[in-house]
Amino acid sequence: MAGELVTETVTPRVVEQELDVTRDRLGVLLDELSRRRHDLGDIGHQVRRHMVPVAVAAGVVGAAVALAIGLGVRHRRERKRLRTKAGHLRSALGRMVAHPERVARDKPNFGAKLLVAIASTAATVLIKRLGERAIPPRRQAAELIAASRS
Numbered sequence: 272m273a274g275e276l277v278t279e280t281v282t283p284r285v286v287e288q289e290l291d292v293t294r295d296r297l298g299v300l301l302d303e304l305s306r307r308r309h310d311l312g313d314i315g316h317q318v319r320r321h322m323v324p325v326a327v328a329a330g331v332v333g334a335a336v337a338l339a340i341g342l343g344v345r346h347r348r349e350r351k352r353l354r355t356k357a358g359h360l361r362s363a364l365g366r367m368v369a370h371p372e373r374v375a376r377d378k379p380n381f382g383a384k385l386l387v388a389i390a391s392t393a394a395t396v397l398i399k400r401l402g403e404r405a406i407p408p409r410r411q412a413a414e415l416i417a418a419s420r421s
Contacts, residue, residue: 310316
C-alpha cells in the first residue's frame with residue numbers, strides 16, 4: 272500500500288458533465304459581465320444608482336456658477352462707482368508721472384506693418400498647404416477606403 276498510486280478512472284460521461292457545469296458557470300459570469308458593461312454605459316442608470324453624489328456635484332457646480340455671477344455683478348457695480356473711477360484715474364496719473372516715456376509711444380512705421388502682414392499671409396498659406404497634403408480630399412479618401420475593402 273505504501274507508495275502505491277491510486278488512480279481514479281474518469282469516464283468520458285463524467286468529464287462531459289463537468290464541462291457542462293463549467294460552461295454553465297461561465298455563461299452566467301459572461302451574462303453578468305455583459306449586464307454590468309451595459310449598465311456602465313447607461314447614464315440614466317448611473318444617475319439613479321448614484322443619486323446623492325450626483326446631486327451634491329450638481330449643487331456644488333450650481334453654487335460655483337452663482338458665486339461667479341454674483342462676484343461679477345458686484346465687481347461691475349464697484350467699477351461704475353465714482354470713487355473707484357477716481358482711484359483708477361489717480362493711479363493712472365501716478366504711472367504717467369513715474370514713466371512719461373511710456374505714455375505716448377511712436378506708432379510702428381509702414382514698413383514694419385507691411386512686413387508683419389506679409390509674414391502672416393505666408394504662414395497662413397504654408398499651413399493651408401501642409402493641411403491639404405496631410406488630409407486628402409473627400410473623393411480621394413472615399414477611393415482609398417473602397418480600395419482597402421477590396
